[in-house]
Amino acid sequence: MNEKGYSLVLTLLIVTIFFMLGLTILSVSLYQAKFTQTRVEDVTSLHEATKAIEETIAEIKVKIEGLTLTTPLQLDVDLGNSETGFIKQLTERYGVNIQDVTSDNNIDRTKLFTRVYLLSKPYGTKTVWRKIIITNTPSFLKYAVGSRKDVTLNGGAYIDGNIYTGNDFYLTNTANYIYNSLKYSKQTSFPTTSKTSILFVNGNRYVCDHENGAKACYDLSSSDFMKNEINFTINPSTLPFQYTGPVVQKEQEEFIDVNFDFTLKDKLLSAAGINSFNLNDQEQYKSLIQLDIPNLVTALKGKFAVIHDIQDLPNAINSGKSILFEGYGSPYLDLTSLHLNDDQWLIVSGDVFLENSGTTPLNLKGNIIILGNLDIRGNVAFDATIYVDGNTSIYNAVISGLNGKEVVILTKGELQIARINEFQNNFSLTTPNLKGFFYTDSNAIIYAVGSYINIQGGLFANGTEQLIPDTDSTGLVINAYRGATADTGTNISFTPPLLPEEQQAEQARFVVKHDMNVFINRGLGLPLVKKLALIPDKLQIK
Numbered sequence: 001m002n003e004k005g006y007s008l009v010l011t012l013l014i015v016t017i018f019f020m021l022g023l024t025i026l027s028v029s030l031y032q033a034k035f036t037q038t039r040v041e042d043v044t045s046l047h048e049a050t051k052a053i054e055e056t057i058a059e060i061k062v063k064i065e066g067l068t069l070t071t072p073l074q075l076d077v078d079l080g081n082s083e084t085g086f087i088k089q090l091t092e093r094y095g096v097n098i099q100d101v102t103s104d105n106n107i108d109r110t111k112l113f114t115r116v117y118l119l120s121k122p123y124g125t126k127t128v129w130r131k132i133i134i135t136n137t138p139s140f141l142k143y144a145v146g147s148r149k150d151v152t153l154n155g156g157a158y159i160d161g162n163i164y165t166g167n168d169f170y171l172t173n174t175a176n177y178i179y180n181s182l183k184y185s186k187q188t189s190f191p192t193t194s195k196t197s198i199l200f201v202n203g204n205r206y207v208c209d210h211e212n213g214a215k216a217c218y219d220l221s222s223s224d225f226m227k228n229e230i231n232f233t234i235n236p237s238t239l240p241f242q243y244t245g246p247v248v249q250k251e252q253e254e255f256i257d258v259n260f261d262f263t264l265k266d267k268l269l270s271a272a273g274i275n276s277f278n279l280n281d282q283e284q285y286k287s288l289i290q291l292d293i294p295n296l297v298t299a300l301k302g303k304f305a306v307i308h309d310i311q312d313l314p315n316a317i318n319s320g321k322s323i324l325f326e327g328y329g330s331p332y333l334d335l336t337s338l339h340l341n342d343d344q345w346l347i348v349s350g351d352v353f354l355e356n357s358g359t360t361p362l363n364l365k366g367n368i369i370i371l372g373n374l375d376i377r378g379n380v381a382f383d384a385t386i387y388v389d390g391n392t393s394i395y396n397a398v399i400s401g402l403n404g405k406e407v408v409i410l411t412k413g414e415l416q417i418a419r420i421n422e423f424q425n426n427f428s429l430t431t432p433n434l435k436g437f438f439y440t441d442s443n444a445i446i447y448a449v450g451s452y453i454n455i456q457g458g459l460f461a462n463g464t465e466q467l468i469p470d471t472d473s474t475g476l477v478i479n480a481y482r483g484a485t486a487d488t489g490t491n492i493s494f495t496p497p498l499l500p501e502e503q504q505a506e507q508a509r510f511v512v513k514h515d516m517n518v519f520i521n522r523g524l525g526l527p528l529v530k531k532l533a534l535i536p537d538k539l540q541i542k
Helices: 002-065 072-079 085-094 260-271 282-288 293-303 310-318 501-507
Strands: 097-100 115-123 126-135 145-147 151-155 158-160 163-165 169-172 174-179 182-187 198-201 205-208 247-249 305-307 323-325 337-339 345-348 352-355 362-370 374-388 392-401 407-411 415-418 434-440 444-448 453-461 476-480 484-487 492-495 510-514 533-536
Touching: 002 072, 002 085, 002 115, 002 126, 002 533, 072 085, 085 097, 145 151, 145 476, 151 163, 151 174, 174 444, 174 476, 182 492, 260 282, 260 293, 260 345, 260 362, 260 374, 282 293, 305 310, 310 323, 352 362, 392 407, 415 434, 415 444, 444 453, 453 476, 476 510
Parallel strands: 145 163, 145 453, 151 169, 151 476, 158 510, 163 198, 169 205, 198 247, 305 323, 323 345, 337 362, 345 362, 352 374, 362 374, 374 392, 374 407, 392 415, 392 434, 407 434, 434 453, 444 476, 453 510
Antiparallel strands: 097 115, 115 126, 126 533, 174 182, 484 492
């Protein structure tokens, strides 16, 4: 009898256990179903919010491309705002909040066509948002690295931003360098880009893998670095960037070029207070812009504060006029600092040599036109746009931003960047030693093998048909080793990164990170064109 009672209790216990297990499984299944449904709803909501913002941007882009630029204030009429006009229509159509933050960025909307908007749309408990900039500046400022001719990336550079190649693109895992006038190639890694980078190639793509010496990418038997074309593969299905690489596509948007000579004359007229967008100035502007640069400077001389000695510079700045420094006998601009007013320009009719004294940075704020060559050395902090009618050399220098700003250097002739932080092995992807955009109307070649070059901004060579010295290339060539280097006295010694592959880019000796704040910070100093473009920042979720 007792055994029958135990059997009943055991049976009830087993039934209870299975009942509890069934309830648990049902509860988990219901929770998973609810979680899955919530997740699907979140993903759908995120997609809808993102799509609404992208469609809003697309409509703004079409709108501004059809506008004829007359005056900056007319642009505000054409675009409207949150209460009236085109912007209000977009807000109602797509449910996207469009916040005008132009004034928050200290942009004078009476003088500039630059406008800054924050587009946002909530989804769930979060918000998708994206900053866009509308501006009438040339296209090269949109890219971290680029050329209207060829772009050649030799070795292990790291690029965070888009790359533009007007013609052909070359990629190798060897870095060329010159030591004591002798030419060498060193095998290293292929370059790396950020996950969001895009490579725009309008021509062919060529790749050479050194394969531990089995295939030499360059022939060093001649006086130049000559490509061994037989070892280059044309238009491979994939490009062997290390770890992460860019999306590859052709640029669909029109490339807006810089007409350097015209731009330089336009800035001289702007310095004299003659603006092409001012209806009262247009006839005078059209007449003067036809002159060559020497005659234009002579014609405008009466509108400038003219000085012949550096000691007269403070009084000239106080005059409020733009300054013409002529009769310049010494190539050394002996300054401890230079702070021009917002509308002032310094025009130097000769070469300029900038170098800090001791360990104190040379601080320069203002816009400068140099009718000669520019040489920068040492520690210089810039909040400036500089036009150079000759060549520019940046040698053994650290260029930082002043007041959170940067420098934009546009040079007509050769751009040389050399011996920057030579044999320094303290790497950082977040700490630049050159803060600015560097543009040349000619070709450019960068050697970052012994040097360590970290640019926050961009590097662009318009390119010419003439070959870059010591190469068979045009456009832009970047040579970059990845890892530590040292000078042995007879050559360079190399130590590759002893890191996981996903971390090796941290030891790239050439780094460039695009900074779109240049469109906001540089204002009237940038080259201006009579066509608007829309530059979107990265999509963010908060």
